[in-house]
Amino acid sequence: MSSRLVYLETFGCQMNELDSELVAGQLHALGYRFTTSADDAHVVLYNTCSVREHAEQKVWSRLGELAQRKASEPNLVVGVLGCLAERDGVDLVKRMPVVDVLVGPGELDKLPNLLDNALRTRESLSADPAPEDPNARKGLTSAREIALQGGSSRRSTTLAAAADSLELLDLSRSVSPLDPSDQPSKSAYVRITRGCNKFCTYCVVPFTRGAEIHRPPQHIIDECKMLADRGVIEITLLGQTVNHYRFEHAAAVTVGGITQPQKGRSFTGGHRRDPFAGEQTTTFADLLARIHDEVPAIQRLRFVTSYPRDFGDDVLEVIRDHPRICRYLHVPAQSGSDRILKLMNRGYTVSEYLEFVDRVRHFLHQPEIARPVGISSDFIIGFPTETDEDFEATASLIRRARFKNSFIFKYSPRPGTVAFDKLEDDVPDNVKRDRNTKLLALQNEVSDQVAREYVGHTLRVFVEGPSKKHQSQTRAREQQTHHHNHSHHGTVSLTVSARPTPADDAACQSACSTAAISPEPTRDHAEPSTIQYCARSDTDMIVFFDAPSPQAGAPDLTHTFAEVHIDRVRALSLFGTRHP
Ligand code: 5AD
Ligand code: SF4
Numbered sequence: 001m002s003s004r005l006v007y008l009e010t011f012g013c014q015m016n017e018l019d020s021e022l023v024a025g026q027l028h029a030l031g032y033r034f035t036t037s038a039d040d041a042h043v044v045l046y047n048t049c050s051v052r053e054h055a056e057q058k059v060w061s062r063l064g065e066l067a068q069r070k071a072s073e074p075n076l077v078v079g080v081l082g083c084l085a086e087r088d089g090v091d092l093v094k095r096m097p098v099v100d101v102l103v104g105p106g107e108l109d110k111l112p113n114l115l116d117n118a119l120r121t122r123e124s125l126s127a128d129p130a131p132e133d134p135n136a137r138k139g140l141t142s143a144r145e146i147a148l149q150g151g152s153s154r155r156s157t158t159l160a161a162a163a164d165s166l167e168l169l170d171l172s173r174s175v176s177p178l179d180p181s182d183q184p185s186k187s188a189y190v191r192i193t194r195g196c197n198k199f200c201t202y203c204v205v206p207f208t209r210g211a212e213i214h215r216p217p218q219h220i221i222d223e224c225k226m227l228a229d230r231g232v233i234e235i236t237l238l239g240q241t242v243n244h245y246r247f248e249h250a251a252a253v254t255v256g257g258i259t260q261p262q263k264g265r266s267f268t269g270g271h272r273r274d275p276f277a278g279e280q281t282t283t284f285a286d287l288l289a290r291i292h293d294e295v296p297a298i299q300r301l302r303f304v305t306s307y308p309r310d311f312g313d314d315v316l317e318v319i320r321d322h323p324r325i326c327r328y329l330h331v332p333a334q335s336g337s338d339r340i341l342k343l344m345n346r347g348y349t350v351s352e353y354l355e356f357v358d359r360v361r362h363f364l365h366q367p368e369i370a371r372p373v374g375i376s377s378d379f380i381i382g383f384p385t386e387t388d389e390d391f392e393a394t395a396s397l398i399r400r401a402r403f404k405n406s407f408i409f410k411y412s413p414r415p416g417t418v419a420f421d422k423l424e425d426d427v428p429d430n431v432k433r434d435r436n437t438k439l440l441a442l443q444n445e446v447s448d449q450v451a452r453e454y455v456g457h458t459l460r461v462f463v464e465g466p467s468k469k470h471q472s473q474t475r476a477r478e479q480q481t482h483h484h485n486h487s488h489h490g491t492v493s494l495t496v497s498a499r500p501t502p503a504d505d506a507a508c509q510s511a512c513s514t515a516a517i518s519p520e521p522t523r524d525h526a527e528p529s530t531i532q533y534c535a536r537s538d539t540d541m542i543v544f545f546d547a548p549s550p551q552a553g554a555p556d557l558t559h560t561f562a563e564v565h566i567d568r569v570r571a572l573s574l575f576g577t578r579h580p
Helices: 014-029 053-072 083-088 090-095 105-127 165-172 217-229 284-294 313-321 338-343 350-364 388-401 418-422 429-452 468-480 506-511
Strands: 005-012 043-048 077-082 101-103 145-147 187-191 234-238 246-248 281-283 300-304 328-330 374-381 405-410 458-466 494-497 530-536 542-548 561-570 573-578
Touching (some): 005 014, 005 053, 014 077, 014 165, 014 187, 014 234, 043 053, 043 083, 053 077, 077 105, 090 101, 101 105, 105 145, 105 165, 165 217, 217 234, 217 284, 281 284, 284 300, 284 313, 313 350, 374 429, 530 561, 542 561
Parallel strands (some): 005 043, 005 494, 043 077, 077 101, 234 300, 328 374, 374 405
Antiparallel strands (some): 246 281, 458 530, 458 561, 530 542
């Protein structure tokens, strides 16, 4: 078992982060241990993303480095999990023979077996090397462990007939023991749907993650309760089109005593109420209300990512009437041009999108008590045939919708998609870059205006922990005084975000909420007896405030709620004073 030290690195979206967590939990329960350093590991796993080329390149370069290492360490086991594995399949292994294990996102439940096989093969090879085998001499084995959905990737078509073993992976979370050395987290993701049926023409997700399926509501609620019992107070529900969630009880199928996830049959009645809501059907609105009411220990309930169409008034009412559901919607618009939206197969027009934004504000905006609603978006610029006029239309949508932030991506042609096959990537890269910069500048202006509306109000914020400024100061102090404190908590997964980070693209940084943590420069009179905390409002605004330091005997405010009066805005973040 000593050879079962795993390094797991995660690329891409929150869904991948959750997959990694579940996979790590399973492997942990089987006796595997984790390391934060790839160099120490016997097993290196990459949970990959293929939504844009940039995310893929990182994996290719990591694999290139491992190929060198494997020449001197033939027993090293390398696994590629996730969307890149599914999309490229065995071609990936041909290009990178260093890869021993390949598992698509729809087959992750099979990883423990495949990994075990791969390790056993290594062990028996090293016990009985076969030098006449050229693969063995190169440090390779011809045996590969592969689980992909392949051509049948729209897996859920057979769901009614066969047990959905992937559901067991989600369910396994409740039985996998936590590493006692790990700090239990206060925030968690819970999957409610998997896959996607939208087939936007630029997007690989419907091919890599397969058809949309909806998990049984009781499984979701039990998972939320189990997490709450472990101390989690903030849950983010995940789905590619999360608001399409809908479970029809009359059609439920049980296999081996377990209710099976259901092929997605979303309600397409626009913003009307679902007439079958209630006893027969658990709609997305029903699910939110049930989690809110049945798991009151969850102080903050969020969900991402929403699809702009089919977002019912019932959902908005539930958010309005349930105080622990966050007033934050991430609803990618992708473009502000009807012509481009059509080419993207998005299924709505700009005026329909704006009607949706107006409806959201109508239901949820309460400026008088500083409970506005935070709406954020994604945009793809430089989609094939995008003209200056199309681009101006996108800029105008940003102005009109007043997003609190937007994630802006340059179009990246993805093999396997309709756009890749049918539309030439004809917007030159310098034009894409120029539009990217302009749109970010505009979004920053809008974000700054949105942030300024909070000044003078008091917000109830959830404290995430000491700010990065504070952490770096503490580190600097520790280094000066040679008090190194290596407290490795066996971090299971490192994430390379699919969202732009400063390293990805400096210009993207300030529009990106997660990267916008840009605390104030140190003030000379800053007392070591105070600490700067970083917190978040339920509208997803980042808030910094100072408070007495736990090192000076004050209570640690991390993972508690605080009332903060907002004094000013800097770099799109809010700064305030805590009410005692
Ligand atoms: N090129 C650029 N951006 C893309 N996205 C998805 N596919 C592509 C692509 N081929 C963006 C969309 C989506 C986000 C997660 O990634 O904006 O909302
Ligand atoms: Fe991709 Fe469109 Fe599905 Fe989102 S809705 S995952 S962009 S296909």
